[in-house]
Amino acid sequence: MDSKPPSPEVLSMETSTRDDSYFRIRYNDKVKYVVVTRGTFNSDELCLPLYSLPPLPYDDDGWTVARVSRNPGSPQLQFVLENRPLQGVKEIWHPEQVDCLALKRVQRLTMNVSECTRKGQEAPQSTVIAKIARFEWEIPRIEQEGHVYRLLQDTDIGPQFLGHVVEQGRVIGFVLEKLHGKSASIEHRARCTEVLGRLHRLGLLHGDVNRHNFMVGDGWTKMIDFEKSKETQDEGLVKAELSSLSSELEDESGRGAGFL
Structure with missing residues (x-):
């Protein structure tokens, strides 16, 4: 009996009815990218793309990006396959x-x-x-x-x-x-001030010092989420970040807590 072929799986999606929509799709041991042109699908179809996309040749190594569209006034879907290198991180420094x-x-x-x-x-x-x-x-x-x-x-x-x-x-x-701790609060101000000060002495600004970017545990305090961090020698920026710490640690709005 022939084995059932693998099914595509949506790994990531960024959808919009006012702009192009993007999908990252796994098929067996391959990852493909699909761009759906604005206006091709309605919002319901974008939420369940695998039921709406045309039968793309996911197992073909000859493409990385598929662009799906529909001719105006026609129900017929069309797609164009592109085989282009995708951008990746250039600074590779860790051996693993x-x-x-x-x-x-x-x-x-x-x-x-x-x-x-x-x-x-x-x-x-x-x-x-x-x-x-x-x-x-x-x-x-x-x-x-x-x-x-x-x-x-x-x-x-x-x-x-x-x-x-x-x-x-x-x-x-x-x-x-994975840090096994909890988000900081105002009671941890001294510990957070110390670790933020060490970051500043390295010439780094964190850029987003909300309370959820400080993790505290038994005898330790660490910072996370450095995507807005930058190197700086601007003392004004450093002082402003440090002076904002207390109010950020008191904030209970949930800002910075992800999906929680």
Whole structure:
């Protein structure tokens, strides 16, 4: 009996009825990208794209991006296949590289951050945090944050950087240790001031000091989410960030808490 062919799986999506929509799709051991031209599908069809897309040759290595559209006034879908290299992170400094398809999601934290286990390492203590660029326009933020983690190596200011995430030869993200702690509050002001001060003495501005970007545990305090961080010698920016800390630690709005 012939085995059933694999089914495509949507890994990431960014949809809009007023602009083009984008989909990152896994088929067996391949990842393909599909761009649906504005106006091709209605909102319901965009939410369930695999039922609406034409039968694309997902197993064909000869393309990376498919562009799907519809001629005005016609129900007939058409697509064009492109075989072009996709943008990836250029600053590759850690020796460990993790295949994105070897990561199994345990919990999604934000649109591009998840708790994951690695294939063959499903024990609870092996859970890691994976942050990826779902689409090419997110690569610069991943590149910037990876650069900051390089500067933070051996400082104990942030979680341990465990390696780069690779998708078909290009780096699209990274994996971090999972911190077993809780978000900071105003009672942790002294601890947060100390770790933020250490970051500033390295010549780095965090850029988003909301309370959820400070994690506290038994005897330790660390910072996370460095995608807005930058190198600076501007004392005014450093003082402004430090002076905002108390009000940020008192904030109970949930800003910065992801999907929580």
